[in-house]
Amino acid sequence: MIQAASTEMLKLLDDLAVFSAPGPGVTRLLYTPEWSQAQLFLQGKMAGFGLKVGTDKVGNVYGRLAGRNPDDKVILTGSHVDTVVNGGKYDGAYGIAAAITAIHYLQETFGQPLRSLEVVSFCEEEGSRFPLTFWGSGHVTGMYDGSEADTCADSEGITLKSAMAECDYNNFEDTMNQRVDSTRRDDIGAFVELHIEQGILLEKTSTQIGIVEAIAGQRRFTVRVSGTANHAGTTPMNLRADALMGTAEMLLLLERLAGEAGEPLVATTGRLEVIPNTPNVIPGEVQFTLDIRHSEAEKLDRFCSDTLIAFNEIAAKRGLNLDLTPRLSALPAPMNSELCYGLERICQKQGRSYRNMVSGAGHDAQLFAPRFPTAMIFVPSRDGISHSPAEYSSPEELGVGLEVLTELLYELAYK
Amino acid sequence: MIQAASTEMLKLLDDLAVFSAPGPGVTRLLYTPEWSQAQLFLQGKMAGFGLKVGTDKVGNVYGRLAGRNPDDKVILTGSHVDTVVNGGKYDGAYGIAAAITAIHYLQETFGQPLRSLEVVSFCEEEGSRFPLTFWGSGHVTGMYDGSEADTCADSEGITLKSAMAECDYNNFEDTMNQRVDSTRRDDIGAFVELHIEQGILLEKTSTQIGIVEAIAGQRRFTVRVSGTANHAGTTPMNLRADALMGTAEMLLLLERLAGEAGEPLVATTGRLEVIPNTPNVIPGEVQFTLDIRHSEAEKLDRFCSDTLIAFNEIAAKRGLNLDLTPRLSALPAPMNSELCYGLERICQKQGRSYRNMVSGAGHDAQLFAPRFPTAMIFVPSRDGISHSPAEYSSPEELGVGLEVLTELLYELAYK
The missing domain is CATH 3.40.630.10 (Zn peptidases)
Known part of the structure; x- marks a missing residue:
């Protein structure tokens, strides 16, 4: 035209x-x-x-x-x-x-x-x-x-x-x-x-x-993983409750599950904070966000609940505590x-x-x-x-x- | 007495x-x-x-x-x-x-x-x-x-x-x-x-x-993983270069290698920063510290070089860039x-x-x-x-x- x-x-x-x-x-x-x-x-x-x-x-x-x-x-x-x-x-x-x-x-x-x-x-x-x-x-x-x-x-x-x-x-x-x-x-x-x-x-x-x-519908959560802050030099690997390592395992699992779910599902951790965030201290706590989206409400909800169950299993296995706060839910x-x-x-x-x-x-x-x-x-x-x-x-x-x-x-x- | x-x-x-x-x-x-x-x-x-x-x-x-x-x-x-x-x-x-x-x-x-x-x-x-x-x-x-x-x-x-x-x-x-x-x-x-x-x-x-x-001898590094920041809702999983997911894979690998190496080796990521660190943005960059210690210099060095090689492989596989800065080396x-x-x-x-x-x-x-x-x-x-x-x-x-x-x-x- x-x-x-x-x-x-x-x-x-x-x-x-x-x-x-x-x-x-x-x-x-x-x-x-x-x-x-x-x-x-x-x-x-x-x-x-x-x-x-x-x-x-x-x-x-x-x-x-x-x-x-x-x-x-x-x-x-x-x-x-x-x-x-x-x-x-x-x-x-x-x-x-x-x-x-x-x-x-x-x-x-x-x-x-x-x-x-x-x-x-x-x-x-x-x-x-x-x-x-x-x-x-x-x-x-x-x-x-x-x-x-x-x-x-x-x-x-x-x-x-x-x-x-x-x-x-x-x-x-x-x-x-x-x-x-x-x-x-x-x-x-x-x-x-x-x-x-x-x-x-x-x-x-x-x-x-x-x-x-x-x-897409969207659900957001804040996840808090709590372990034990400890000296990076004096704490053997098998006596750690490292909140960041637990988080790393959760993130990789999230990525794998999202890949398996296929499009149009997307899952993202955009924000992550380590406490105390010091090079020679094992992280005692990590807080991170989850942003999960899908065009079908039922699939979105199922993905979220599957993910959170798996997160809990990882936390339990590692002796970490997991707190989950829903932040947003849009159909x-x-x-x-x-x-x-x-x-x-x-x-x-x-x-x-x-x-x-x-x-x-x-x-x-x-x-x-x-x-x-x-x-x-x-x-x-x-x-x-x-x-x-x-x-x-x-x-x-x-x-x-x-x-x-x-x-x-x-x-x-x-x- | x-x-x-x-x-x-x-x-x-x-x-x-x-x-x-x-x-x-x-x-x-x-x-x-x-x-x-x-x-x-x-x-x-x-x-x-x-x-x-x-x-x-x-x-x-x-x-x-x-x-x-x-x-x-x-x-x-x-x-x-x-x-x-x-x-x-x-x-x-x-x-x-x-x-x-x-x-x-x-x-x-x-x-x-x-x-x-x-x-x-x-x-x-x-x-x-x-x-x-x-x-x-x-x-x-x-x-x-x-x-x-x-x-x-x-x-x-x-x-x-x-x-x-x-x-x-x-x-x-x-x-x-x-x-x-x-x-x-x-x-x-x-x-x-x-x-x-x-x-x-x-x-x-x-x-x-x-x-x-x-x-123990100690070596410290700062690692910078660079990918592409992008919209968490509109970027399909398979088109992402998520610096945080790459980092998560590196951290889990670090933990596994440290476990395999056995005592007295310890390896820690205590500090980690995500950029831009926003819930709905895929992380474009992550910086984290490595703190690795062992009582034998040769084993310490070998562990560090093995780890860094593996980190590079993860980065290459995911289309991420990896920068490594040595920060400390104590025998x-x-x-x-x-x-x-x-x-x-x-x-x-x-x-x-x-x-x-x-x-x-x-x-x-x-x-x-x-x-x-x-x-x-x-x-x-x-x-x-x-x-x-x-x-x-x-x-x-x-x-x-x-x-x-x-x-x-x-x-x-x-x-």
């Missing part, structure tokens, strides 16, 4: 990346000045394209192209405007820029749609400032009711509530729909999110489009199969290489999937790198995603 | 423990006020017992009971006065308190010896303030010449040289012997160090006395076999249970062993705990060590 649209989208992405705290990459945390400026910029941009713009009470920004049938449910598309600290310019922002561009293009090319089309720029998804995630989509889908803002605080002790009150962009009211509950919505006919993959599967397999069949979110099928047909029609896949990363779409027909489209990420200034997808790859999104929105809103 | 002597020694130990920085246990770091006060206290104590006292240029404290044959070499006994941070009251201090008590007892019981007897309170052994060890015994044996003091600095940037200059106890000159080289000595006929075991072997085997045959130090035999006879005569053993921990004696006939005597440590406020040996155990030391000194100086 539409070289002009693609160019417009790339310009929008570049512009959005300017709204950042100082430092490498893009840092745009919830309710900071740069975040406010970005949301205001998007409102201005959408208003300039003739969309009706507005916000809700937590600062999600909407832009609407009203349809001819006002009673039909809304076709919603977009992603999150916030980033991690020193993140890239594509994660989240791409889904917003493409959504605005697609609706602008559809309006100019086909005029008013049958069903209303809306862009959403979610206020928050990453959990980078406050210890919660999906603050934007969680309000739209009813997971949050706002009461969380009283107690939840950032690393400087500022609560969500006071962060909102102090925010430059001090306009948190429902300017859009005057709904009774101004953040939660029940009028959505479909939600479509376009996003960079943040993984290496599409690149490794030279595939242009990933059609997400499900967003898998299957996407709408009709929309997936529609995406396949669009890719075939446009001659795009595509594959069905599971998203191991979490996305706003997972909150919509249980309530509304939801689809998610991926484009390749160079080297799978994300949450980094090195995050990159080529203009061509981004353009292909835009074309697929535009076609799907056309089918949903105009047919 | 000598209930009175034992009581005197225990009182001395209690008194020494008073010289400590605030906090749990005993903290007496080189050239701090509490360190100065302890060295002054010991000089006063020894002078009170009629010993000739003095210091050398780094603050080692001596107390001499001159022998009848002034040309005979000196029988030296003692240990180090410094401690780790929040250490116990026995490590080092016991060897000094027992030495003073033994010589006091011998003088009172048998009068002037044939050969001069000397107590030494080494200024430093632990390496707890400055990044070097054996600052005291290293000067006496010629390992250091003092030039190290210009550049070596503590964690606050204070050099050893300025720490000495600012030290309360500002009296670093050779008041003892007016030797040309005032710290290094060549006039030593034997060095005997009595020390707590800092291990669990004597306690586990209900043995009163450990006769140290050798102090094993065999003790004098005649003195060991003498200690066996004394234990038999006194009806003490004893065993020959290797010291996995380093001690001042290891610097004397290559130059002078050297012996080392251990008494049990409760639960093997050391470098902790919980460090403990019972008055009876300490008294048995004192009796064995006293007898050996008698044989060396009076016969």
Whole structure:
């Protein structure tokens, strides 16, 4: 299609990346000045394209192209405007820029749609400032009711509530729909999110489009292994209760079990602390995290329980104590199969290489999937790198995603 | 023997423990006020017992009971006065308190010896303030010449040289012997160090006395394993280069090889750091320490090279990079076999249970062993705990060590 649209989208992405705290990459945390400026910029941009713009009470920004049938449910598309600290310019922002561009293009090319089309720029998804995630989509889908803002605080002790009150962009009211509950919505006919993959599967397999069949469920644990700290020189090997050696055995077992379980299961220990962490002292305690994901709830749960049983056996065999604390449990979110099928047909029609896949990363779409027909489209990420200034997808790859999104929105809103 | 002597020694130990920085246990770091006060206290104590006292240029404290044959070499006994941070009251201090008590007892019981007897309170052994060890015994044996003091600095940037200059106890000159080289000595006929075991072997085997045959050699390395940091959710197991999983395999291999090598080899990873150390990021880098000890140099070296070859194979197999930095290499130090035999006879005569053993921990004696006939005597440590406020040996155990030391000194100086 539409070289002009693609160019417009790339310009929008570049512009959005300017709204950042100082430092490498893009840092745009919830309710900071740069975040406010970005949301205001998007409102201005959408208003300039003739969309009706507005916000809700937590600062999600909407832009609407009203349809001819006002009673039909809304076709919603977009992603999150916030980033991690020193993140890239594509994660989240791409889904917003493409959504605005697609609706602008559809309006100019086909005029008013049958069903209303809306862009959403979610206020928050990453959990980078406050210890919660999906603050934007969680309000739209009813997971949050706002009461969380009283107690939840950032690393400087500022609560969500006071962060909102102090925010430059001090306009948190429902300017859009005057709904009774101004953040939660029940009028959505479909939600479509376009996003960079943040993984290496599409690149490794030279595939242009990933059609997400499900967003993996995730369970997180903290594991504490306790043994006996002792002198590294004077304690014979057979009289040790070395918490680190026990941990090493658990990690290798985790890796083996994950390999046996096969894709899409992934299991990771990303954080590990040794106590006392001194070269000549046998580790008395190790704490580490487990992050386990699968697209099927039953398989996820079985893997977790099998792993924890095996961990306990290792601890018992070595005279170590094992404490386990569940930290997070998110169910898998299957996407709408009709929309997936529609995406396949669009890719075939446009001659795009595509594959069905599971998203191991979490996305706003997972909150919509249980309530509304939801689809998610991926484009390749160079080297799978994300949450980094090195995050990159080529203009061509981004353009292909835009074309697929535009076609799907056309089918949903105009047919 | 000598209930009175034992009581005197225990009182001395209690008194020494008073010289400590605030906090749990005993903290007496080189050239701090509490360190100065302890060295002054010991000089006063020894002078009170009629010993000739003095210091050398780094603050080692001596107390001499001159022998009848002034040309005979000196029988030296003692240990180090410094401690780790929040250490116990026995490590080092016991060897000094027992030495003073033994010589006091011998003088009172048998009068002037044939050969001069000397107590030494080494200024430093632990390496707890400055990044070097054996600052005291290293000067006496010629390992250091003092030039190290210009550049070596503590964690606050204070050099050893300025720490000495600012030290309360500002009296670093050779008041003892007016030797040309005032710290290094060549006039030593034997060095005997009595020390707590800092291990669990004597306690586990209900043995009163450990006769140290050798102090283990030690090699330390820092290992850096580099892989690729990546998203824990979006990176399939078979596309990972997980530095922590590679490390886990290396650690288990280390443990297996150490078990196969058998005693007295010990191998420990006490410190380990994960980068970036975030629950949902696959570890891109791990750094860990290796501490490997054995009483035979050839076996120590072979174990190290076998281990490092195997580590490289693991890294290559997993697509990881391995960097290895040697940090320390100390040769094993065999003790004098005649003195060991003498200690066996004394234990038999006194009806003490004893065993020959290797010291996995380093001690001042290891610097004397290559130059002078050297012996080392251990008494049990409760639960093997050391470098902790919980460090403990019972008055009876300490008294048995004192009796064995006293007898050996008698044989060396009076016969």
